[in-house]
Amino acid sequence: MKLKPFWTVSLLSVLSVVVLTAQNPGTGTPPGLDPASIEGPLGGSWPTFAGDYTSRRFSTLKQVNTSNVKNLTLAWMTRVLTGPRGGVPPTIIGGVGTREFTGGTIKGAVLQVGGVLYPTAPDNVWAIDALDGREIWHYFWKTRGATHIGNRGVGIWRNYLFFETPDNYLVSLDARTGEERWHVEIADFDQQYFSTPAPIVVGDHIIVGTGNDLDGPGFLQSYDPETGKLQWKFYTVPMNEGDPGLETWPNLDAARYGGGHTWMPGSYDPETKLYIFGTGNPTPAYTGVARPGNNLYTCALVALNVDTGKMAWYYQMSPHDTHDWDTVQSPILLDARVNGKPRKLVSVAARNGYFFTVDRVTGEHIVTTRYGTHTNWAGGLNPTQAPWPAPAKEATIPGALVSPVEGGTTNWQPPAYSPDTGLLYTQEDNSFNMLYLTDPDPRGSMGLGGKMRVEVGSGGKFLTAIDPATGKVAWRRRYPNPGGGGIGFLATAGGLLFGSDGSGNFVAHDAKDGKPLWHTRIGTISNAPQTYMHDGRQYITIATGDMLWAFTLY
Amino acid sequence: MSSQQSAVSGRQSAAWAVALVLLGTTVWAQGRGGIASFPAQQREPDPPELIAKGRAIYDTECRSCHGPDLRGGERGGSNLLRSAVMLNDRAGELVEPVMRSSHKDRLPPSGLTADDIKAVASHIHSILALAPGQGAPPPGPPVELKVLVGDIGAGAEYFAQKCGSCHSATGDLRGIGTRDLGPAQLQNLWIAGGRGRGVGPAAEVRSAPMSTRREATVVVTLPTGETVEGRLERIDDFLVALTQKDGTSRSFRRTGAVPKVDVRDPLEAHRNLLPVYTDKDIHDVTAYLTSLK
Numbered sequence: 139m140k141l142k143p144f145w146t147v148s149l150l151s152v153l154s155v156v157v158l159t160a161q162n163p164g165t166g167t168p169p170g171l172d173p174a175s176i177e178g179p180l181g182g183s184w185p186t187f188a189g190d191y192t193s194r195r196f197s198t199l200k201q202v203n204t205s206n207v208k209n210l211t212l213a214w215m216t217r218v219l220t221g222p223r224g225g226v227p228p229t230i231i232g233g234v235g236t237r238e239f240t241g242g243t244i245k246g247a248v249l250q251v252g253g254v255l256y257p258t259a260p261d262n263v264w265a266i267d268a269l270d271g272r273e274i275w276h277y278f279w280k281t282r283g284a285t286h287i288g289n290r291g292v293g294i295w296r297n298y299l300f301f302e303t304p305d306n307y308l309v310s311l312d313a314r315t316g317e318e319r320w321h322v323e324i325a326d327f328d329q330q331y332f333s334t335p336a337p338i339v340v341g342d343h344i345i346v347g348t349g350n351d352l353d354g355p356g357f358l359q360s361y362d363p364e365t366g367k368l369q370w371k372f373y374t375v376p377m378n379e380g381d382p383g384l385e386t387w388p389n390l391d392a393a394r395y396g397g398g399h400t401w402m403p404g405s406y407d408p409e410t411k412l413y414i415f416g417t418g419n420p421t422p423a424y425t426g427v428a429r430p431g432n433n434l435y436t437c438a439l440v441a442l443n444v445d446t447g448k449m450a451w452y453y454q455m456s457p458h459d460t461h462d463w464d465t466v467q468s469p470i471l472l473d474a475r476v477n478g479k480p481r482k483l484v485s486v487a488a489r490n491g492y493f494f495t496v497d498r499v500t501g502e503h504i505v506t507t508r509y510g511t512h513t514n515w516a517g518g519l520n521p522t523q524a525p526w527p528a529p530a531k532e533a534t535i536p537g538a539l540v541s542p543v544e545g546g547t548t549n550w551q552p553p554a555y556s557p558d559t560g561l562l563y564t565q566e567d568n569s570f571n572m573l574y575l576t577d578p579d580p581r582g583s584m585g586l587g588g589k590m591r592v593e594v595g596s597g598g599k600f601l602t603a604i605d606p607a608t609g610k611v612a613w614r615r616r617y618p619n620p621g622g623g624g625i626g627f628l629a630t631a632g633g634l635l636f637g638s639d640g641s642g643n644f645v646a647h648d649a650k651d652g653k654p655l656w657h658t659r660i661g662t663i664s665n666a667p668q669t670y671m672h673d674g675r676q677y678i679t680i681a682t683g684d685m686l687w688a689f690t691l692y
Numbered sequence: 693m694s695s696q697q698s699a700v701s702g703r704q705s706a707a708w709a710v711a712l713v714l715l716g717t718t719v720w721a722q723g724r725g726g727i728a729s730f731p732a733q734q735r736e737p738d739p740p741e742l743i744a745k746g747r748a749i750y751d752t753e754c755r756s757c758h759g760p761d762l763r764g765g766e767r768g769g770s771n772l773l774r775s776a777v778m779l780n781d782r783a784g785e786l787v788e789p790v791m792r793s794s795h796k797d798r799l800p801p802s803g804l805t806a807d808d809i810k811a812v813a814s815h816i817h818s819i820l821a822l823a824p825g826q827g828a829p830p831p832g833p834p835v836e837l838k839v840l841v842g843d844i845g846a847g848a849e850y851f852a853q854k855c856g857s858c859h860s861a862t863g864d865l866r867g868i869g870t871r872d873l874g875p876a877q878l879q880n881l882w883i884a885g886g887r888g889r890g891v892g893p894a895a896e897v898r899s900a901p902m903s904t905r906r907e908a909t910v911v912v913t914l915p916t917g918e919t920v921e922g923r924l925e926r927i928d929d930f931l932v933a934l935t936q937k938d939g940t941s942r943s944f945r946r947t948g949a950v951p952k953v954d955v956r957d958p959l960e961a962h963r964n965l966l967p968v969y970t971d972k973d974i975h976d977v978t979a980y981l982t983s984l985k
Contacts, residue, residue, distance in 0.1 A: 239727045283729050328779045330730045330827065352827035353774045395774055421827065512967045536841045536975050537879055539966065570966045572880055576837065577829075581763055584774055585827015590876070594884040595963050618927045641928035654929055 347400030370447030428582030451501025489546030626666025746815030847980025
């Protein structure tokens with residue numbers, strides 16, 4: 139969607155003030171954030187994981203722009219404290235477990251609505267004043283256990299927040315006070331599910347994904363924001379005889395233990411009411427011998443009707459994956475001309491080193507290209523133009539040299555797209571690992587087992603700009619330090635692309651060519667940059683572990 | 693997954709990479725019973741007698757279908773290590789209905805008592821508790837893996853062609869095959885050039901597991917023509933830092949191409965070969981290096 143000229147930043151700011159000042163405690167039952175406002179375009183607030191539903195992470199704000207970004211300076215920074223720590227304000231404690239996880243870091247979206255920021259870490263949510271970084275409240279969830287790898291943020295519906303806990307609860311808080319409204323169990327803890335995603339609010343749906351490293355089936359669920367009742371549940375693998383996709387598995391048992399987890403938020407197209415998301419790898423991850431076939435709908439882009447949870451279309455980006463390369467990377471909704479015709483598209487720079495563009499209405503394949511410079515694992519493209527794994531580049535007993543590494547050419551780090559430049563920005567990691575098969579059992583292994591993996595060097599790490607209509611790389615910028623690379627990007631109408639360089643620098647690039655225009659060295663950056671307008675000023679935020687930083691112009 | 697990252701997305705730090713090279717393992721220790729564990733790993737161990745009784749019954753009644761390692765077998769028994777029934781079961785209460793229904797005809801006419809079934813469940817839970825994390829199965833008996841498959845002659849030839857300008861079988865790599873590394877470890881180390889990652893801050897990679905550590909050096913040429921040289925400590929688009937021969941540290945702001953920065957990394961040749969090797973080349977060179985006694 140190309141922005142119309144009259145849709146200016148000042149108009150946006152006025153609108154956000156109207157929407158957000160409605161959220162004023164003490165006026166009965168204030169309406170809070172209207173879910174319809176999440177449709178964007180993205181400006182004053184940051185009301186959902188990627189800013190708006192397109193996952194472009196493109197802000198219409200341009201108070202900070204290519205000509206003045208050199209003066210960008212620190213407005214405030216604040217440290218969030220995890221766990222049931224004392225102090226002021228006191229921590230609100232919830233949870234059904236007895237364990238206290240501390241030490242988590244900010245690795246997700248920090249929503250900004252009504253002048254309040256909501257950063258998270260596993261089991262922790264904070265409300266922070268967007269003007270000075272002052273903590274307003276803190277909620278802490280005592281856990282039953284599970285993998286505490288990260289939390290990707292909250293969702294917001296009117297005055298209610300929603301977040302997922304590692305031990306598989308969807309928890310709803312009052313955004314104004316941090317008091318818990320309710321919690322519901324969303325996945326089976328015994329079966330080793332664990333939950334990291336940011337819930338996505340679409341109308342009266344809270345879309346909730348989850349994860350699992352053991353061989354449980356993947357699913358996406360929708361909950362009622364008022365009551366926490368389940369609205370629908372979509373399994374990403376066949377669960378019953380006769381289910382579509384079963385023909386791509388050797389048998390029902392393999393499918394039901396086939397993975398395909400939903401651990402990153404998707405995008406939403408209000409025109410078609412389709413929620414479009416990527417699914418995780420099939421399991422066992424590295425030993426595909428026990429699951430011959432394409433293993434639908436793992437490693438696929440899937441479009442569901444948001445009201446019914448029924449699948450409209452799918453496109454599989456890594457059929458029969460054998461490298462743990464989930465294709466959960468943010469699908470970016472964009473419009474571009476393909477062969478001269480305007481098309482409604484969705485693009486993914488996938489973990490497996492390939493770039494895909496698909497028609498977002500029909501799922502028709504448009505483009506496949508290899509953007510990972512040294513990506514070497516595929517035997518070719520199948521009839522649907524998706525790469526299939528060459529057996530020699532799967533884990534072998536004598537070892538196979540494979541690029542990308544297990545973490546992928548990119549991973550959860552969110553990409554960005556600017557309609558002004560027409561470019562999609564992603565990180566590109568060309569590291570190599572030796573992959574050894576350590577469990578040659580013909581029954582296959584389980585989970586991520588059965589292999590040994592050793593990183594042996596890098597062919598370079600880049601900021602890479604791709605034309606989504608052709609899949610061609612427009613330009614690459616190499617990071618001098620290959621140990622690093624970005625934790626996601628933010629593009630703005632100010633002509634800027636914000637990112638991090640893996641060397642501790644927060645960097646503003648020229649979105650046209652990637653040239654760095656401003657930087658500040660603040661340490662190991664742990665989430666993707668965001669921006670918002672508050673009290674007349676544009677702020678750019680970024681996190682380093684337990685520190686949240688806000689930059690502005692004075 | 694997360695594998696997120698793939699979970700362990702946060703699993704990408706350089707420290708990790710080095711640790712992985714050194715240890716030759718990616719098992720992500722979840723800390724048994726710790727915060728990051730699941731119920732299968734959190735449960736209190738059952739009395740050993742109960743587990744032993746259960747194992748004996750399992751071996752007689754269950755093993756032929758479900759396998760000695762519980763991962764299922766040729767006769768169609770399901771994989772009990774990932775079975776939803778077993779994962780949700782606490783003390784046989786979910787196992788018993790299965791035994792009494794679908795397994796009825798497969799068990800001896802005398803059947804199993806509730807206590808027998810509880811013992812079997814206890815045995816299975818004791819195995820589940822050994823899972824190392826990320827869904828991997830509990831370690832089984834060691835499997836012989838023939839990593840060494842290369843051709844020594846072809847490896848010697850490849851070595852002479854591609855490696856000989858920096859390395860020598862009678863010099864720096866003399867007797868490399870006698871080191872107690874094992875072929876996979878040796879292979880990882882020579883491909884990586886003895887370090888976990890390529891060029892970069894020396895701070896990230898401190899150990900030299902194979903041979904003398906070869907560090908990247910840098911020559912900085914200032915606009916005045918003055919040159920400053922030393923061990924590369926840190927480089928990004930905005931700064932280069934080095935340690936001079938006398939141990940003093942220098943750092944310089946970088947603005948575009950000024951000052952001129954010339955990094956010399958002895959591992960560049962290794963990195964440049966990564967996209968070039970075939971797996972056969974790799975296996976051949978490993979065979980050759982292993983033969984250097």
